[in-house]
Amino acid sequence: MTTDSVPAGDARRLLSDVRSLAHRVRQDQRLTWVALLVLAGVTFLGIPFDWFGMKVHCLSDGSCEFARRGVLYYWPPALLLAYAAIAYSYVRAARARGLGARVLPYAVTGAVTTVVFTALWVAAALYLPSHPQAFPSWVMVVDRLFSPWGMIGIALLVLARLERNLPLLLFTVVYLAVMLMPLEGAFGSETHWGTRGAFLPQQILAGTLLLLGGIGFRRAARRQR
Amino acid sequence: MIDEAESSHPATGLDEVVHQRVRLGILTIAHEARRVEFGYLRNQLELTAGNLSKHLSVLEAAGLIEVEKGYEGRRGRTWITLTPTGTAALAAEIGRLRKLIDRIGTTITEEDR
Numbered sequence: 234m235t236t237d238s239v240p241a242g243d244a245r246r247l248l249s250d251v252r253s254l255a256h257r258v259r260q261d262q263r264l265t266w267v268a269l270l271v272l273a274g275v276t277f278l279g280i281p282f283d284w285f286g287m288k289v290h291c292l293s294d295g296s297c298e299f300a301r302r303g304v305l306y307y308w309p310p311a312l313l314l315a316y317a318a319i320a321y322s323y324v325r326a327a328r329a330r331g332l333g334a335r336v337l338p339y340a341v342t343g344a345v346t347t348v349v350f351t352a353l354w355v356a357a358a359l360y361l362p363s364h365p366q367a368f369p370s371w372v373m374v375v376d377r378l379f380s381p382w383g384m385i386g387i388a389l390l391v392l393a394r395l396e397r398n399l400p401l402l403l404f405t406v407v408y409l410a411v412m413l414m415p416l417e418g419a420f421g422s423e424t425h426w427g428t429r430g431a432f433l434p435q436q437i438l439a440g441t442l443l444l445l446g447g448i449g450f451r452r453a454a455r456r457q458r
Numbered sequence: 459m460i461d462e463a464e465s466s467h468p469a470t471g472l473d474e475v476v477h478q479r480v481r482l483g484i485l486t487i488a489h490e491a492r493r494v495e496f497g498y499l500r501n502q503l504e505l506t507a508g509n510l511s512k513h514l515s516v517l518e519a520a521g522l523i524e525v526e527k528g529y530e531g532r533r534g535r536t537w538i539t540l541t542p543t544g545t546a547a548l549a550a551e552i553g554r555l556r557k558l559i560d561r562i563g564t565t566i567t568e569e570d571r
Contacts, residue, residue, distance in 0.1 A: 244562070245559055248480060251483075252487045254487055258490040286492050332491040332493070332495070
């Protein structure tokens with residue numbers, strides 16, 4: 234690089250340099266694969282908690298009432314720990330590379346979405362047993378959005394925005410689209426494993442998508458270095 | 459009525475401290491990274507330590523960056539942070555460069571007619 238002032242005619246080149254430097258810094262700050270792998274791990278670990286923590290009461294007419302206590306006890310602390318671990322990893326890796334990190338808004342969003350999901354689930358757990366009702370399908374879409382798996386997607390959207398990471402944005406859109414689909418009892422899970430099994434497909438799909446995303450982003454990051 | 463500042467050529471408003479390729483690079487990296495270490499800047503801008511130090515001194519004297527020296531274990535590390543003045547100067551410089559490109563584009567189009 235020269236140390237002389239650049240004439241005004243070189244404005245285009247200067248702007249192009251600015252863009253490419255900014256892009257390089259953003260790439261060096263990213264640790265997307267760690268975030269996705271941590272969230273995948275938390276998701277897979279949550280499956281037995283949901284399975285064994287679920288209270289199922291089947292009536293003589295064949296219908297069953299259930300309460301997903303495992304989700305309520307496991308996910309809030311697990312998500313908060315996961316976001317803390319992700320933020321710590323980002324700061325540590327960026328510092329080792331000689332950079333600051335821009336992960337704090339993501340961790341804060343993660344914590345806020347965790348509080349929101351917990352509040353809604355506690356409210357539902359208190360209200361619904363005494364007011365059983367059938368909800369229209371759009372309410373169920375909102376319900377799936379406010380599940381831990383939906384909230385993970387919302388926080389990932391914030392991470393994609395912070396990192397100006399288009400591949401992560403595309404990944405998150407696909408992830409959220411899958412998570413909002415009615416997967417309860419899909420692939421015959423309810424037939425094979427009963428009420429508990431009905432909730433397996435969403436969790437297995439969420440964990441698998443996050444795991445595959447983590448592996449993919451890890452490979453892409455290694456190729457770039 | 460045309461505002462005097464708007465009618466003047468964007469190149470006349472360019473700040474010599476910022477409108478310099480290396481210094482603009484330092485400000486860009488510091489802005490994007492929030493905080494950047496001396497070694498990272500040296501590698502990215504492909505400069506010698508002495509050359510980079512000179513540019514950092516110019517930016518620090520102008521109040522555009524803050525330099526913080528410390529240790530990590532036994533290793534000395536120098537961290538550079540953009541000041542609010544530096545952030546404003548960088549934004550203004552990029553704005554002027556964009557205007558300049560627009561102006562050049564308009565002039566070329568008019569000459570083509």
